Structure formats: structure tokens, C-alpha cells
Amino acid sequence: MSEPILALKGVTKSFGPIEVLHGVDFALRPGEVHALIGENGAGKSTTMKILAGYLSQTRGEIILDGKPIEFTGSDQVEDLGIIMIHQEFNLAEHLSVDQNVFLGRELKRGWRLDHRAMRTRTAELMSRLESRADPATPVSEISVPEKQMVEIAKALSRQARVLIMDEPTAVLTERETEVLFRQVERLRDEGVAILYTSHKLGEVKRIADRVTVLRDGIMVRSDLIDDVTEDDMATAMVGRELSDLYPPKSDRGAEPILEVSNVSVRGVVENASLTLHRGEVLGIGGLVGSGRTELAEAIAGLRPRTGTVMLKGQPLAAGQVAQAMKAGLVYLTEDRKGAGLLLEKSLRENLTLPLLKDFGRPLIDRKREEAALDRAIEDFAIKVPARNMAVGDLSGGNQQKLLLAKTLLSDPDVVIIDEPTRGIDIGTKQQVYNLIADLAAGGRSIIVISSEMPELIGLASRVVVMHAGRVAGELAGDAVTENGIVRLAMGMEQSGKENAA
């Protein structure tokens, strides 16, 4: 076995009075894919940031090539060949894709930027990642998964000896994940040390050579991947056995509650129609960029649209979010950081923002807000080190849980959830699935948009699949299979139901 290239020795990390890492020992070896897994808030991102020099440890040592090292700046870290892809996007929204990919490392000809070279290289990288994003498009105009691909391209464009990826696949579909993994394998074969984290244990099993489990800031075990099963990993992470991940599906009622007909959003969705029944969990599947998010946002009044949306027999006006919410329809965004949470504000302020009126008028009742927060923390198992901390300081998964709590606060009849379990650990995922089932059992109706095929299959009794902005077809009951969804999503099959719904 080769010598470690980058290692932590007895590293602790405290934020103010709270210690989140308690003496972590850890080593990365060249030519190896090392997976770091653990519950939300266990300290994975923190560990990675320390390894990549974005955070400094409180105690302990970082060892590079056998020698202790102190990081002085991101310049130095990059020069050492340590590259990190952050859990939250680190892209300048105003700049184009190629400008972001080469930010800080611009290619030059003399003193001038070499636009052509950067554009070509970006196009190359993006096509290697099988992404269709045009290098000249501003990042603000591309979708969330595309942004992730840009992040990956940015990392690939650097000469890495160590590549650290914090949940790179959280926003990717299986197809893109596969594309990414091919790149990862290529780099591993070139001798790059790769550290990677994911809550999708199947993926971990597929790609990692070694897996380390972090629980509450302590390394609990580290094994070669062949020595552990997915269940072992889950158990080690959560500290208890996990029963079946998905709850039983409930029968859908016959009464339609949401009727969407011929909804179009300029350029992205065309004549999409679907029906949702009371007590039903409906899935929407499709590839990245197929227009699912836009359709959902259009229904929820967040985008201009044409066509009609009937909720409980009443039409919903286009572009009226508040009205939709009042009528009982809410949407959980896939863009947590950009559209979901105010990162500088406290948990309380975020939680109650959509529904402040219900917390006292004219004056807000602080106590009721606090009580609501207590309930949310409990219901969604949000791990909060300090109650008044800024939401941006929560771990990614805990932010997602807070977002769920915020969206469901108004107790809606219809919920559209876009990527509900993005970045959520396996234990909590199960809780969320149970919650969705409970909601449905309680007569609520849910639309789940997910890029995780098993999630769609496990949760939804019926799945609408989109392709290129159109509803390509619909699957129900036993027909909801991975193969069926993929065929529709790739546009290989036009279901007869296309226009019937």
C-alpha cells in the first residue's frame, strides 16, 4: 500500500464554544478513492475544508507527503495540487461558464487572456462530462445540476494530486453520476488521491476503494470497501439498524385535487398536463434539464406561464405565489442556497418567513415562533449546535431539513417537492419518506420531483416522465420501473397517455 499523501493527525475543530471534530486521524493515499460518510452534521464538510486549507484546525496537524504543513492561502493549496469541490456552489453567477472554470487560473497569451483557449478547453471538459451547457452562458442562467458539472469541470481543469469532492452527486442524476465516476476512475488511475462524500451508499459501494465513517466528529471505522456492505455503512453511520427505507405506498384517492393542463413556459416547458389526486404521491421523472423544475415553479406561481392550473376546482392565477400558498399549494425549491434559505439569518427567521401573518398580527409573537422552531427541530431531527446561529453555518443536510420544515409549515394540501432528500443522510431520509407517506395518508397530495430513481420508484404510485420540456409519458403501479422511466426520459418511447392526461 502506498504512503499517504495527505493526512490529519489528532485534528480538532471548534466553532466558538462548540467542538465539532474531536481528534480526527485520517489519511488519503494516491490512486485511491476514499469515501467519507456520516450523518448530517457529523463533520464531513468541516474535515474536507480543513484538508483543503479553507478552514484551519483548532488543534492537531495536517501532514502532506509525510511532513506537517500549514496552509497560508488558497493559492498555495492549489499549487500543492489540492483541489476541492464544495458542497455549496462556488460560482460567480455573473460570469460565464468558461470564466468560472478558469477563475483565478486564467490562461493567457502574454498578458492577455486567451479567450479562445479557455473556451475550447471548457467545451472539451464539459463534453467530457457530457454536459450540454454552453461555455459562454452566464452561470446565473444554467440549472442546478449544470452548475454542479461546471464545478466539476473547474476542478478537472486544475492539475490535482488530491481531489476532494463534497457531495458532488447530490444534485446529479444517475446518468451524470456515472459520467462523473468515469472521470474519477480515470484520475485514480493516474494516481490522484480522491476524497469523496455522499449520502447515496450505493454509489459509495460502486466507486470507493476505502470508506471511513464519521460520527459526531469522531472516526468510528475505516475499512476497505470490499469488507463492508451498504447495511454495515448505514448502521455505522446512524448507530442503529435501519429497517426498510421506504414506507408502504398508500392507495390514491379518486378525487382529483390538482389539474394542470397545457402549461407552457417559454423555451423550457411545452403543453404539459398532469393530474394529482387526493392522498396521492405522484413522481415526476426526467433527465437534468428536462423542464421538471420549471413546470413545478410555473404551477406554484413562481414563473410566468400559459395554460391552466386548477386546485380543488379553483383556478390558480399565473405568477401568484402567495395566492397559491393560501390556496394550499406549496413548492420546495431545489436551489436551497439561491432560493430556499436566507443564509445570514437565524433558523427562526427562516422557518417562519412564508407564514409570518400566522404568528401574530400586527406584532409577531416571538414565543410562538420559538415553539414552531422547537417543533421543526424535533420533527425533522435538525442538528443545531447553537440555536441562534446563522443558517449558513448549519451543515448542508440540516439546511435541507430546515427547508423542508419551512415549506411544510403552512400545512398545505398539495406539496411539490423538488429533490426532497438532496444531501440528507440515510437515517433522516427514512424519516422524510415516512413523513411523505404520513402526509399522503392524512389526505395531502404530494408531487415528488427526484433525480434518484429508487426514490421515485419507492415513493410514488404513479410517475410522470418529462423529456425535453414535454410530458413524455406516465407510468403507474407495477409499470413504475427504472427501465420504464429511463426509456421515457431518454425520449425513446412516446406513451399513448401523453395527451390524455
Add this chain to the structure above:
Amino acid sequence: ETIGVSIPAATHGWAGALNYHAERTIERLEAANPDLDFVLTTTSGPSQQVSDIEDMVATRNIDALVVLPFESEPLTAPIQRVADGGVWVTVVDRGLAQEGIEDLYVAGDNDSFGRTAGTYFAENLDDGAKVVVMRGIASEVDNERVAGFEAALEGSGIEVLAMDHGNWNRDTAFGLMQDYLSRFPEIDAVWAADDDMAVGALAAIEQAGRTGEMIVVGGAGMKEMVARIRDNDTTVPVDVTYPPAMISTAIEMTALGVSGAAPVSGEFIIASELITADNAEDFYFEDSPY
């Protein structure tokens, strides 16, 4: 005794000279009379001037106030209140809206300032001569001056081609004059209601190569302009006085008044005079910054 002096801030040349003279006079008087104490405030607007005066009364216990009101109407009531409190009041240059408040009034005459220039034009330009006018910052002073000027031109057959605001500012006047020159092929005279503007206008005329086509009459007696008159510059034949040194007179007389050394009161109106090549020497002060 404490004397408060409140004047506008040095936002243009003439006001700058006013500040200069006020400061020098205060220094001189303080050195000469150890008993005399001065509070000098400069102000950028009527509202702040009222505040300054309030502060002088509330915290400095002034016995006399020398004030050049930024504007008449808004300052009238506040100064009235000061006078009612038994403080000696000297008003400089800009009269209050109500008579009889001040103990002493020292002023230039804005109407005469405009009228003198106008009269000069009426007497020295041909019938049908074409004139452009650069006004100051839109204000009462400016209105009075322009009214005097227009009144003097009445019936003279002189045509005013255009009037715009040069804001008593050299740079603005320079640009304005350039544009006048582009716009009017024939200009016989320029009235710049202040020497700062005249300086800007002269530079623009010179640049356009049209020196000799027209005369420029400014106002207030700036050193450079007086020198040009003295040296028989044909473009600048005359200038009109509006002595910023009037503030010195006011302060000195107030000092005399409050100390009871001599009985002073009443009105001292300093009419504007025409500076010509003959008397220019009398109006040239080498050391003045203005």
C-alpha cells in the same frame, strides 16, 4: 464680550473672499482687544445657519451677532428671536424680510450691481448689439442683480440672446461660454454676474479665437480682472465692484458698537462702482486672495 459671526461657506470665489476678510479681521481685533472673543461659523444653507446661530446663543453666550443671511425670509424670524434676547445684531449684505430688527446694516447693493453693468452696456454698445448673460446660482441675490441689469437695458435696443446659470463657477461658465459661442455667430458682449464666471468665459473666447469680437463684463472686483482693466485689456474694459471686504467693516463697527466705544447704528449701503482703466489702481489689492 463675545461676538458671533455667521457667514456663508466658501462655495464660490466671492464667498471665499468674504471668509478671508472675516478671518483676518477677527484675528486682528482679537489680537488688539483681549476682551473681545469671536465665534466664526460658516454655513452651507439657511437651515444650518439657523442652527449655528442657535448654538451661538445657547452655548457661547454671544453679545453681538454679525450675520450675512443665506436667505432673507428664512432667517428673519430666527434673527428676530436673537435680537429679542438682547443681543446686538448686525446684518450684512442681504437684508431681512422685516425692517427694524438689526442694530446695524452693512450691505452692498445687488440691484446697483446689475444696473451698473447694464448701464455701461446701454451707454457703450450700439443699438441692436447682442449680449449673452451668465447668471449665478439660482437665488435672491441673482434675481436682484439680473433684475437691475434688465431694467438698465430697457429701451436701449440691446438684445439679450440668452441667459443661463453659470453658478458663479469657472468651469460651468467655461462650458456655457463654449456653447454660446457655438450657438451664436455674433456676440458683442458678455455679462458674467461674477468675476469667477468671467474668467471661465474669457478662456472659452480665447480658445475659440474670437477675442476682440466681444467685451466681457464681470463683477465683484477680482484681482485678476482688475489687473486686466488696469492694463487696458480691450476685452475687459470695466468691472463692477461688490466688495467682500464689507464684512470687515461690519465686524469692526459691531466691535465698536458693543464695547460702547462709539455710537454706531443705522445703514451703510455700499453701492457698486464701475472699475475703469482710470481708477483700476484703487481697486487692486496685491495680497487679497480674491
Add this chain to the structure above:
Amino acid sequence: MSAESISNTGAARARKVDLRVIGPLVALVVLILIGVMLNPNFLSYSNVTNVLARSAFIGIIAIGMTFVITAGGLDLSVGSMAAFVAGLMIMAMNWLSVSMGDSVVVILLGIVLALGAGLAAGFINGILITRAGIEAFILTLGTMGIYRSLITWLADGGTLSLGSGLSSLYSPVYYGGILGLSWPIIVFALLAILGEIVMRHTAFGRHCAAIGSNEKVARYSSVHVQRVKLATYVLLGLSVGIAVVMYVPRLGSASATTGLLWELEAIAAVIIGGTLLKGGFGRVWGTVVGVLILSLISNLLNLTDFVSPYLNGAIQGVVIILAVVLQRNSGPAR
């Protein structure tokens, strides 16, 4: 780079918040101490009253500005708007008094007009910013020029003055009061308390902060973003109207120089008070402290003889910077 600053944030935050909270207060106290040392009359009843009463105009406007800035906006037109509204009010009152005499009714009508005009002006700014999507800085720079021109034109380059009868009838609104407190002080204090409550304890205040922090998140949280933003400008317009109602009885006139640079003073007060210029966080009490700091500086300069009155502006500049340094974030990053 980041390593340092990030690792510090957690630990530093507790301490930092404290400093940021009390920063402006510390500056205020220091200024008061300097004042006491410089002149025994500084804390006299009349000086304190004077300073507070004259802070009221900018203060009232700055309270409105706090909401606009918190919601991520800006308004450069308030000074000119104040001048314009004051001019309108004076003209209307003079005109009314011709037929109705110098009566209280005329004054009340004038007040209603001023409030209405302020509201309307705020509405115009707001609607153009929210509906036509014009950058607030540029739009209000434009309306600043427009109102300034209009008042100059209305006053014919000179001064618009209230008839003396009306003037003496109206002047108690500035100079009078109860319990030794003059009306401007009372109104300012009440509005400050009201503003603080609205900012902190109502949905509107929360929504302002949310919009300033991240407009998209606010929109996705079914906040009526455009409506709230519009409301902040309308509110600011209204507060300009109120300030004018207190201002006109003071000088009884309006001219092209009325309200000059009030916008900068109001914005400076808001920022000195700890509100973030980029929006997302605002506090009204801080703004009040900021206004008082600014008023005190010029009051202090009048209390003593400094080297040269020419340098007043420099001292003012230095104090403003120092007041903000006291409460700056611990690091350069933000």
C-alpha cells in the same frame, strides 16, 4: 485569505455582535463627553433641545430610509423631494389663505397636502423602481435633479415664503411643545419607537430584511417582494412629508437650497447606525444614534474655536469614519 477569517468567524461572532451593537452608542457617548469637556453649556437644556429638535428632520427621513436600505434599495431624492414638497405646501397655504384667511384650517390643509405629496413622490419612485425595474440609484438621482429643478422653478430662483400671519400661527409646531419637549422632538421620538417596533416585530420589517438579504428567497417564500419594496419607498416619501410638516414652521420658507445634501446625511446616519448598505439587516435605533452623532459633530464644532472653519468638513469626515470603524466587522471580509 480565508483560513484565518473563516476560522475566526464562529468565535469572533459573539464578541463581534456586541461590538457592532454598541459601536454607535460608544461613539455617541464619546462625542457627548468631548462636548461636556469643551463647553459647560453643552448639556444645558437649551442646547440639548436645540440639537434634538434640529435632528428631527433628517432623523424622521432617516427612519424611513432605514427601511428602504434594509430592503436593498436606496433613495437619493429625499432632500430635493423635501424642498419640493415644502415649496408646494407653502404655495398652497398662501393661496388658500387668500380666500380663507390665516386660519388653522389652512394650516391643516397644508399639512394634509404635504403628507399627500410626500406619499405620492415616494410612490412614484417606488413604482418606477419596482415595476419599470430601474436601478434605484439612477432613478432617484434623476428624480433628485427633477425635484430640485422644480422647486427652483416654483420659487423663480428665489425663496417661497409663508405669509407672516400663517407663519406665526404655524411656528409653534416647531418651537412649541409640552412638558418642556418641543414637538419635533416628540414626533421624532414617537416615530423612532414606532419604526423600531415595525422593523423588529412586524411581518413588514422581517420582509424588508428578507428581501434585502436575498430577494429570490423572499419571493420563493411568498413574500410580496414588489409590494413590500414599493411600500418602503412610499413610507420614505411619507416620512419626508412629516419632516416637511415640522420643517416649514421653523423657517417658514423653501428655496433651491432647502434640503440640500439631506439625502447623504440620512444615508450616512443609517449606515453609521449599523444598517447594512447592501440590505438584509437594519435597525432603527441605530439610525437614531447615527443622526444624533451627525448633529452633535456640527454642534461641537460650533462650541469651540477650531483652527479654521474651513476644516470643519474634514473633522466631520474623520468622525464619521471613526464612528463606523468602531462598529466595523472584525475583518476585511464581508
Add this chain to the structure above:
Amino acid sequence: MSAESISNTGAARARKVDLRVIGPLVALVVLILIGVMLNPNFLSYSNVTNVLARSAFIGIIAIGMTFVITAGGLDLSVGSMAAFVAGLMIMAMNWLSVSMGDSVVVILLGIVLALGAGLAAGFINGILITRAGIEAFILTLGTMGIYRSLITWLADGGTLSLGSGLSSLYSPVYYGGILGLSWPIIVFALLAILGEIVMRHTAFGRHCAAIGSNEKVARYSSVHVQRVKLATYVLLGLSVGIAVVMYVPRLGSASATTGLLWELEAIAAVIIGGTLLKGGFGRVWGTVVGVLILSLISNLLNLTDFVSPYLNGAIQGVVIILAVVLQRNSGPAR
């Protein structure tokens, strides 16, 4: 995504971008057409030259300002800074000429001093903003007051004038030129081209945009954030120095009114030109167009008789707003 929808977005984008790109140009062309209609002399050689040369000072400063704003900063002090630097330069040159006579060397020394002083002033602003972490708006509001005071004090409230010998030796720098182009126009044009190249084709320009877009991202991408920000202020200071070098030979004087409101004009020009006030995107050629629009408005107003000169400001305001409306984002959301 289908070929069809791709082509849709593509088409939509092209149209949108186009309007934003040509917006300021359209405004400029409209103004020129109006000018031609109003006055036959409008396109005369001398008028065009005058307007261009006059635009040069603010134009040069606005080019520097474009970088500062693109990187998310702001500088309100440039007008006062220009006055102060001009005052220093004149005093130094007068003083030198006592011992060295009215020679070209004195003028060269003066130029070096002006550039150095501008650089230093920019550095002071920049270092206080980046190292001490003071909000740029407040810091430069403070230094604006400080420089304005200092020049008033230096000039003793009056005007600092260059000795007449030096003045006539130096004046060709403003009035002279080659090939029918005067020096200010040449310098302005060269700096505009240089600025555009730096903004678009160098890492520095790109880093400015990245920092303005998201400072944290830039830092994580190993951009030297503080250094680049500092550099933008230093560059702006230098451009103020250059503007002063072109300004002083014009009238050979500096006073408390020199450079008044230049900061607002420069910022307005930058934003009219399409640079985002909050940073993240800037374009120098747009700024140049913005400066020309602003100069043309006042030129047009001088070339014609409008209702009342009092209303000039209002017309200016309306045109500024219209120029920005032309290139606003397609919707109110942003």
C-alpha cells in the same frame, strides 16, 4: 432539451442581450439626432471638439470608477480628491517656479506630483476599505468631506491660480493637440481603449467582475481579493490624477468648487453605461457612452432655449432615467 426549445432560448437571449448592449448607444444616437434637429451648429467641428474635451475629466475618472464599481465598490470622494490634487499641484508648481523659473521641468514635476498624489489618495481609500474593512460608501463620504475641506483651507477659501507664465506654458496640454484632436480627447480615447482592454482581456478585469459578483467565490478561487480591490481604488486615484493633469491647464486654477459633484456624474455615467451598481459586470465602453450622454444633455440645453433654465436639471434627470430605461432588464425581477 429539444432542438426547438434550444433555439427558442437562444433567440430570446440574443434579443435581450442586444437591447442591454445597445441601450446606451440608442440613447446617445437619439440625443445626437435631437441635437442636429435643434441646432445646425451641433455637429460643427468646434462644438464636437468642445463637448468631447469637456467630457474628458469626468470620462477619465469614470473609467477608473468602472473598475471600482465592477468589483463591488464605490468612491464618492473623487470630485473632492480632484480638487485637492489640483490645488496641491498648483501650489507646488508655483513654489517650484520661484526657484526654477517658468520651465517645462516645473510642469513635468507638477504632473508627476499630481499623478503621485492621486495614486496616494486612491491608496488611502483602498487600504482603509480593504484592510480596516470600512464600508466604501461611508469611508469615501468621509474622505470626500476631508479633501473638500483641505482644498478650501489650502486656497484660503478662494482660488489657487497658476502663475501666468506657467499657465501659458502649460495650457497647450488642454488647448493644443495633433491632427485636429486636442490632447484631452486623445488621452480620454486612449485610456478608454486601454480600460476596455484591461476589463475584457486581462485577468485583472475578470477578477474585478468575479469579486463584484461573489467575493467569497473569488477568494476560494485563489483570486487575491483584497489586492485586486485595493488596486481598483489605486487605479481610480491615478485616473483622478490624470484628469487633474488635463484639467489644470484649462483655467489654471483650483478652488473649493472644483470638481463639485463629479463623483455623482461619474457614477451616473458608469451606470448609464450598463455596469451593474452592485458589481459583477462592467464595461468601459458603456461608461464612455454614459459620459457622452451626460455631456450632450447639458450641451443641448445650452444650445437651445427651453422653457426656463431653472428646469435644466429636470430635463437632465428625465434623460438619465430614460437612458437607463432603454437598457433595463426585460422584467422587474432581478
